[in-house]
Amino acid sequence: MGKEKINFNLKTPKGTKDWSGSDALLRDRIFTTIADVFKRHGGTALDTPVFELREILAGKYGEDSKLIYDLQDQGGEICSLRYDLTVPFARWLAMNPDVRSMKRYHIAKVYRRDQPAVSKGRMREFYQCDFDVAGTFDPMVPDAEVLKIVTEVFEGLGWQGRYSIKINHRKILDGVFEVCGVPAEKIRPISSAVDKLDKMPWADVRKEMVEEKGLDGAVADKIETYVVKKGTRDLLETLLKDEALLANASAKAGLEDMGLLMDYLEAFGVLDRISFDMSLARGLDYYTGVIYEVVTEGSAPAVSSSAAEAEKPQKSSKKSKSKGGNADDDDRSNDPTLGVGSVAAGGRYDNLVGMFLPKAQIPCVGVSFGVDRIFSITKARLEREQSAQALRNSEVDVFVMAFGGKGFTGMLKERMNVCQTLWNAGIKAEFSYKVKPKLPQQFKAAEQGGVPFAVILGEDELAQGKVRVKEMGLEEGHPEKEGVLVDLATLPAEVNARLARRQDQASAVTQQLEGLNVGASTN
C-alpha cells in the first residue's frame, strides 16, 4: 500500500464538484427549507434509481438526448443516468396504475454531458428539487397550489420582494401564433424564438424568425404586438377584449384557464407575486398548459412595470423592517444575482405519462427548483451581509474543555463524561481529542469552529459538582463575560436556556435579512 508510483489526476470528473464545509451546510438548509414546504402541502417523497433503462429515456428530450450519460455495457441491461426527475416520475406513474393521483416531491442529482461552465453554476452533475401533482382534477386548482408553493419556497428562503414569477399558457401562445398566421409546422420553432426575448431584443428575435425560420415579416410584426405584453389582471382583461383571439379555440381555453388561475392565486394571497408575461414560452416540448419561470430581481430586466408596482409595497415594508445603516437595498446594479437566469421553472404536462402507457393518461403539473443557482445567490447575499454565523462548517453548540495547574491530567474522561451528558440531552457538543490539551488550544478550536458556548471543567469546581458555562465572544463588562458556574445536574437545562436565548436574539436581528433559519438548530 502506498508504494506504487502515483501517476493519476487527483480531481473530480469534469463538470462535477465536491460539496463540503459551510457550502454543504448552507445547501442542506436550502434543501430542508424546500422539503418543509413540500411536506406542508402534503407532498410524499419518491426516490428513483440514479440510472434508468436507456429505452425509458429515449425520445423524451429531443436533440438534448445527446447529453445523456450512458453506462457501459458490462453484460445485462443497457442503462443511462437520469437527465431529469420528471421522466422517472412519469415512468413510476405508468408502473403503478393503482395510483391515480399523487403529490410527489423528489430532491436528487441529475446528469447532463453539457459543456460545463462551473463559474456560472452550469454543472454536469447538479441537484433538482421537484414537486409535481399528478391526477385529474378540476381545472387550475393544483396549478394554483404549485405556484403558491413557489412563493412559500422563496419567501422561506428570505427572498421577499426579490423574485418574480413569470407565467404564460401554451394554449394562449399557440392561439396567438395561429391568429397571427404562423403555419402549423412553424409554431414550435417560432415559440422557441419568442422564448429568447428575455435574453435579446425584439429586433434580434424578429431576425431569427424571418431570416432563419422563414417567417413572413408581417406575421412577425403581428406577433410582436402580443408577446411584448406583460401585466396581471389588466393584461387578461385586454386580451379578453381581443375578438380575433377569442375566436381561436386554443387561445380562448387558455384565457379561461388564466382567469381561473388568477382567482385562485388571489384566494391563496399570492397574486401580487405573478407577472403574466406573453414572451415566456419555455423550451421543453411536453408542456400543454400553464408554464412559469421564476427570476430574481437582478436577472429579470424584462419584468413588467405593473408587476413591479405590485411588489413595491412589500419591498418598502421589508426595507423599514431591516436593520438600519445597511444601504444594501439599493445596490441592485451590483447585485451578484444579475444574469443568473431563472431559479425555478415548470408547468403543466398532460401527455407525458401516456408516452409510457397510453391507457393510463395522467395529467400532471409541477415545478423544479434550481438549487445550485439558489445556493449561489443565497451565499453571495449572506457574504454581503457578513452573516458569519451562517458560514460555519458544523453546527456544534458547545465545546467541552478543561484546564488545571501543575500536575494537570487533562481530565479526558471527565470531558468525555460531560459530553455524554450533553449528547444524551440532544445537545451538539465537541471536545479535544488530546489527552492533555492546553486551554488556549481548546479556546482556539472552539473559536475556529464558531462554537457559541464553552463548558469549562476545573478540578476544584468539578469536585464540587460544578462546571463553568461561558458564551464565546462576549464583550468586556458583560455580566457573564467570565462564564457562570452551574451544577452538573442542571448543565443541559442551563445550556439549552442560553441556546434558546441566543437564538431569539439572533432571530430578532437577522430574521428579515437571512430568511433561512441559519445558525439555528435544525432539530
Next chain:
Amino acid sequence: MGKEKINFNLKTPKGTKDWSGSDALLRDRIFTTIADVFKRHGGTALDTPVFELREILAGKYGEDSKLIYDLQDQGGEICSLRYDLTVPFARWLAMNPDVRSMKRYHIAKVYRRDQPAVSKGRMREFYQCDFDVAGTFDPMVPDAEVLKIVTEVFEGLGWQGRYSIKINHRKILDGVFEVCGVPAEKIRPISSAVDKLDKMPWADVRKEMVEEKGLDGAVADKIETYVVKKGTRDLLETLLKDEALLANASAKAGLEDMGLLMDYLEAFGVLDRISFDMSLARGLDYYTGVIYEVVTEGSAPAVSSSAAEAEKPQKSSKKSKSKGGNADDDDRSNDPTLGVGSVAAGGRYDNLVGMFLPKAQIPCVGVSFGVDRIFSITKARLEREQSAQALRNSEVDVFVMAFGGKGFTGMLKERMNVCQTLWNAGIKAEFSYKVKPKLPQQFKAAEQGGVPFAVILGEDELAQGKVRVKEMGLEEGHPEKEGVLVDLATLPAEVNARLARRQDQASAVTQQLEGLNVGASTN
C-alpha cells in the same frame, strides 16, 4: 407523442428499486435520526460526485473491483460509479491538504454490480450512511467517540437492548496469528477464514484453513483457542496474562489500545453495549486498528454470554415501560431480523489517504450504517406493533373541507384561503381539488391519508368568522366528537394546541416502542 408503439420494459434496472409512500417516509426518518446524531458530534457534511475518475477507484477493492459500474466512454474522461463512500472521502482528503483533521458524514447511494437478492435486501444501488474522523490524535479517543455514535444511532432508532457491537483489533489478531505460527503470507487468507465464524462452525473454518489454505492443523488448533474467546474487560484481562501474546509487539500494541478504548467507552457510558469478540476479522484489507460490526439480537447467535448479561438490566427496564398486554418481547425465535447480518460496521484505516498522496498520510477511523437493513428491520417491527400511524404516506396534519345544503357552491376559494392561513403558520394542510366536493368524499380522503384533523367550513359558521376543528376517529361520547367551533383568527393556534396535545399522548404511549419520532412533525 403517444402514437408510437410501446415495446419496452416498464421497470427499474436489475437490483434497483423505487422508494415511495410510507417506505420513503420511514427511510427519510431513519436518515434524519442518523444525521442528527452525526451533527450532534460535530460532523460536517461532505457530498462527492456519484462517479469518480476510474483510476481513483482502481486498486482499492481487491477482487471486488469487478463489481464496479463503469460509465461508457463517450469521449473525455473515463469514469465509474462510486463503490463506497470511503474511497471518495480519502480522495477528497488528499485533494485538500490544508484540511488535516475532520469529522465528516456522508449519506448517499453506492453502486455494486453484485448478483442482487432483493428479498434479502442486497441491491445494486443502496444507501450508506458514513461517519469518519480523520486526523492525528491521541490514541483511541476518536475511536471511542465513533462507537458512542453507533450506540446513539441505534438507541435513537429505538433498538435499546436489541443490538450488540462486536469489536476486535487487527493488531491483536495479527499478533495471535504470529504467535500461533501462521506464516506471514497466509495471515490475510487465514484472517478471512476466521471472519466466517459467525456463519459456520469452527470445524468448517478449520477445514478451510487446513485443506484450502494449506495451514498446519496444529496451528489451526492453536488459533481456535484464541478466536472462540468473547467477553469484555474479563477477556482483556485474560489476554494480558498471556505471556506469549504479550511478547508479540503487534498483539501488545493492540491490547494496550483495547484497554484505553474500554476506559473511554466507560467514560461515555456505553461499555455495556460492547462485546470483545476475537472471531471478528472484517473482510476489507485496509483496516489497521480497531474493527467493529453491529449485529441485531436475532442475527447474532454468537454474542457472548457476558455481553448478554450486560444488556439484561436495560431490557427489563424497557419491558416495564412498554405498554402492557403486548407479549412481543419474548418472540425472539420469530424475530424477522434473524439472519440479516450486520447493520453497521467499520474500523480504523490509517493508510488509505496515503494511497492517493503518500506525503499526506492522514489516519482515519469510521463507521458505515447499512440503511436498507436497518429499514427492513424497523419496518417489520412497526408492522408487528401495528403502529399504523408510522406507515402513512405523507405528514399532512389538517384536511380543510366544506359542506352545505342546496345551492352549495363548494366554497373552493374559502377553502384555499383557510389553507393559506394554515400553511403560512407552518401547518401541513390539504384540501380537495374539486370545485364542489361532497362531504363524505372529503372525509374519506382525510381518512385514507391518515390525516388526524379536519377543519370544516360551513357557510353560516364562516359568515360569523368561525370554522369547525374536528379530530378524526374520536370515540362516541368524546366531548370533541362533533368538533369545536373556533374563530378563524385563532385557527392556527387552536390547531397547533391540538397537534401538540395529540403528539404528547402519542409519545407517552409509543415512545419506548417506536424510538423513531414517527408520526410527529419533523420541524
